[in-house]
Amino acid sequence: MSAAAIPVIETRRLVLRAPLAEDYPDFRATFASYRSRFMGGPLNGYEAWMLYAAEIGHWEIRGFGMWMIHDRVTGATLGMAGGWQPAKWPEREIAWIIWPDRAGHGYALEATHAVRRHLYRHMDWQGAVSYIDPKNLDSIRLAERLGCVKDAEAQTIDGSDAVYRHPSPAKLDNSQLAHGIEMEIQHYADPLFKPKGWAID
Amino acid sequence: MIPTLTTDRLTLRGPREADFDAVAGFFADGGRSDFFGGPLTRGNAWRWFAMSIGHWQLKGFGFWMVELTATGQHCGLCGLWQPEGWPEPELGWAVFEGFEGMGIAKEAALAARAFAYGTLGWTTLTSNIMPGNTRSIALAERLGARLDRRFDNPLVGEELVYRHPAPEAAS
Numbered sequence: 001m002s003a004a005a006i007p008v009i010e011t012r013r014l015v016l017r018a019p020l021a022e023d024y025p026d027f028r029a030t031f032a033s034y035r036s037r038f039m040g041g042p043l044n045g046y047e048a049w050m051l052y053a054a055e056i057g058h059w060e061i062r063g064f065g066m067w068m069i070h071d072r073v074t075g076a077t078l079g080m081a082g083g084w085q086p087a088k089w090p091e092r093e094i095a096w097i098i099w100p101d102r103a104g105h106g107y108a109l110e111a112t113h114a115v116r117r118h119l120y121r122h123m124d125w126q127g128a129v130s131y132i133d134p135k136n137l138d139s140i141r142l143a144e145r146l147g148c149v150k151d152a153e154a155q156t157i158d159g160s161d162a163v164y165r166h167p168s169p170a171k172l173d174n175s176q177l178a179h180g181i182e183m184e185i186q187h188y189a190d191p192l193f194k195p196k197g198w199a200i201d
Numbered sequence: 202m203i204p205t206l207t208t209d210r211l212t213l214r215g216p217r218e219a220d221f222d223a224v225a226g227f228f229a230d231g232g233r234s235d236f237f238g239g240p241l242t243r244g245n246a247w248r249w250f251a252m253s254i255g256h257w258q259l260k261g262f263g264f265w266m267v268e269l270t271a272t273g274q275h276c277g278l279c280g281l282w283q284p285e286g287w288p289e290p291e292l293g294w295a296v297f298e299g300f301e302g303m304g305i306a307k308e309a310a311l312a313a314r315a316f317a318y319g320t321l322g323w324t325t326l327t328s329n330i331m332p333g334n335t336r337s338i339a340l341a342e343r344l345g346a347r348l349d350r351r352f353d354n355p356l357v358g359e360e361l362v363y364r365h366p367a368p369e370a371a372s
Binding site: 003021024044045046048049050051052053054055056057058061086087088 | 243247249251259260356
């Protein structure tokens with residue numbers, strides 16, 4: 001799938017687009033940093049470029065892949081989120097990374113929630129997993145906020161990762177879980193936001 | 202988006218998902234791929250394959266799959282290559298098992314070089330060759346390229362940089 005054919009996903013604060021050459025410097029900086037330690041990094045320039053090119057090629061080969069997350073207002077890139085299944089991956093994965101200096105604003109939750117909905121509704125995914133390093137507590141927390149449950153029976157990539165299974169489209173659609181995620185995103189976007197009408201437990 | 206080139210016997214076309222097994226087979230063969238960044242496991246060969254497709258989108262050039270037009274068989278890889286860290290774009294080639302000695306690499310390389318000088322308008326072109334790769338050195342010399350300098354490739358160590366004749370001399 002060429003860059004022009006990759007769908008654009010919009011959320012309240014974000015626009016998710018195809019990864020382009022001009023977005024590469026931000027990717028490279030993150031993969032040169034300690035931030036990337038759970039994603040195969042840190043990488044030197046050559047390795048980072050290879051991975052970025054492979055992310056673009058992934059779209060072409062699989063028909064899905066990682067979107068570049070942009071701030072809706074400034075256009076700045078914030079990270080990446082999307083579907084990921086290189087060779088040797090037992091199942092389709094939903095993956096994410098936020099640039100280190102952009103963390104803490106709920107961008108990963110907002111982007112991943114939108115990506116998952118898109119994959120379920122428009123790309124006919126019937127489920128997904130996320131392969132997470134057991135030491136990556138930030139990502140485990142995010143997976144749990146997304147309603148994932150650790151699946152000890154599922155096949156891992158290489159034994160060093162834990163498999164978190166996402167709720168199926170049927171379980172997620174119109175669920176209390178989905179509403180809770182949306183309220184949490186609202187709260188990130190507007191810290192004064194208070195849900196009205198019912199208590200959230 | 203990726204242009205297709207044709208020669209007397211060959212079709213050079215963009216990589217497709219169905220090509221992956223041939224590429225993985227090439228990279229699994231250490232004796233064959235060790236001058237081309239191999240050997241690679243199937244998983245790493247997939248990354249290379251995906252990367253080679255992304256290379257086209259990021260740079261506007263890359264490696265073609267080389268097919269024997271008459272039979273549709275995959276017979277090699279050839280193209281223009283410049284990932285981050287490469288000093289300048291290079292012309293590279295590899296021939297798959299069973300297709301050596303037929304002049305396939307030369308025929309493909311001439312087509313790729315003509316594309317670089319013609320369509321892309323480049324004025325010079327190199328080939329990075331690992332020391333000891335006598336077959337590729339011999340081909341570079343048959344293509345009129347001459348040893349220009351040595352280059353410390355961050356990935357594979359020292360390489361020999363052969364420089365091709367300029368467009369006027371090559372045509």
